[in-house]
Amino acid sequence: MMLDTTTLRVSFGMVALTLLVLFYFVAYRSSRSAYCGWWCVALGLFLGGSVAYLFDGTSQQVWTNPLGSTLLVAGASSVWAGTRALRMLTFSWPWFLAAPVVTAVAAAIDDPADNTWAGGAVFLALMSFMVGLASRELWLVRPSPTDLLRREATFSPSVRVLSVLSGGFSVFYAARTIVFVAVGPDAVAFDRYLGSEVTTLVTTVLLAAVSFGMTSLSYERETEELRTRATRDGLTGLLNRTEFMRQAAAEWRSKHRSGAHGSLILADLDFFKTVNDTYGHPAGDYALQTFAATCRGIVRSSDLVGRYGGEEFIIFLPNLPAERAEQIARSISERLRATATPNGMAFPTVSYGIASASADSDLIDAIDRADRALYEAKSLGRDRVILSDDGRPAT
Template sequence: MLDTASLRVAFGVVAVTLLVLFYFVAYRTSRSAYCGWWCVALLLFIGGSAAYVLDGTSHQVWANPLGSTLMVGGVCAVWAGTRSLRDRPVLPALFVVAPGSTLLAAVLDDPAANDWAGGGVFLAWMTSAVALASWELWSVRPAAAVLLRRERTFSPAVRTMAVMASAFSAYYAARTVAFLTSGPDGDVFERFFGSGVTTLFTTVLLATVSFGMTSLSFERETEELRTRATRDGLTGLLNRQEFMRQAAAEWRSRARNRPGADGCLVLADLDHFKLVNDTYGHPAGDYALQAFAATCRGVVRSSDLVGRYGGEEFILFLPGITPERAEQVVVEISTRLRQTATLNGMTFPTVSYGIASVADSVDLAQAIEQADRALYEAKALGRDRVIRSERLRQEHEQA
């Protein structure tokens, strides 16, 4: 079996190789924060491993404290990377407190004679930082799931990294307990948690996580491309093409499995929107569109579809509800919209709605046509109102 020094050299070679491959394959193409933090972590691990090679020499008085400090800095970088996956801010103080306390403990613990100077503090920080990184990974939700308000889901790459981080944290927790109970020279610690075993375990972890990070980078790029293809760039709602695709699929499913089921299609149009742009500028108009989209997301159910139909016009597909309930939904949207803060004293535009019942429609195109006629009537009657297509039809029949 290889001695500890040889294993550390091998670990350094593997880490350097992974850093080079990861930098050119993943980071340079994505420039993502989590890839950047993983590059920083690998650099710190490489530095720590290089310092540990001097263990047992006259240089260990500074090399071992430096190695421990760099290793703790590396796991802090891992934690920062996992936080960036959730768009959470990095905690700069962590990079002062954790490595700083590790260095101080090692320096005060006779590093010239004690191979494990400051070992308790070092192991505690390694365990804590990796445990926090593991928790962050288990809490990650893909961007698509956030937009669609789905329950927590995991990509294969994130799941793999979460499992590995949990295993690594559990290993270091057991290592800390063994160190505190039997000491670094104890039989249990030396056999199961010694430097050689830990170096092998960490090498496997680095390789697995690096490949996981690369896979995650590609997943995120693919997800971003999919989002650009299916989402409106300004509001984050479904674009017209994707809305029609999903609504048509839902319509076919309803016709096949739930014939005669309730459901409504709604067209909404922001009143006098051109006046908003002309009076307050296009940024104010963009804000109005974004506010309406956010209000819709806050009112409708996760099973409903909301899209930007074009310009200041929006479309909603509300399966399984009656026209009366659909009217309540759009009234709630307008009520919340009136309570939204505006920019620079801007008067928020009112909204007109046309509602069509899918039960009265042969297909999706006909439902849109009926909702459009109802919307046109709402505009003609003075705007800022809701017209249902069946009421419009009844009035025409009575006339």
């Protein structure tokens, strides 16, 4: 026996309330992420819309029915806003409010006192449209170029699942819109397959599934953020020393097993203390960040770049000879010389020491040789490249 609409709406409201409480305390309070916040807002609005519909058939229907439709569309708009937050896109109140306002106006002028489907076509169409926009935003979620360069991008399957679920829900509401306009809400084709009872059941299942997906996504993002903090330098975004040594050692072993070679670069910003003393620590931070960004823009995605300590950086270039590493170091300095700096500050020059990988050496040995070459570059006047193999300066 099919449950009546009122019972289903009460059940839906209880599910929405339970999910809201659980999601708020389990996901949002731990992550404080914008997309989790928007999903909490959406659950609250869906709950409010369901409660408002419970007054259909009473003297309060004249305002609760339009309110219910408006709250549900606002909930769909919140889902869209959350997906935009997931993509780090800006939020716009006019775009957010447009759909709920149009829904409210359409319902208010369509005899809401006697018509439980006041503004029904507009409501259904906008629900489909806003959820469809959310599905599109989820589908477009991609790792950032910086993450791809760092070789750390993790694309959560939760995002793709959420996109498919919301896309299917959008199609469902699009079908409701078409059939509603074609035959009306009282037709058997609409009432039996696309009416309020079926929709409430579908929406209840969807809310549970999406809430689970959002919780999973929040957990994955939080775990990724903790991992990033543990492996990345907070100022430059490069690998920190510990993580660089771990990854470079693994890469080193792999390359030597295959007989491949590579090069290691140690770079040090010249007279860096003078920059801090003359222009202030923000200028020094800018110099470090600019150097890091320049390195990322020149090296390959397979190369490793790390902050070795202070103003010293380290780069491992698998499968590249020392001569090519010298060219890369020179390219970095040339690009830095062309970089605009604040307050008329001259960008500090950089000294480089380069060691080539060989079958009879290890990572520590290569770092030691590169460090000796870097020391020689400093002693010869800085702003130059020294290859450890023969001690010759770059031209």
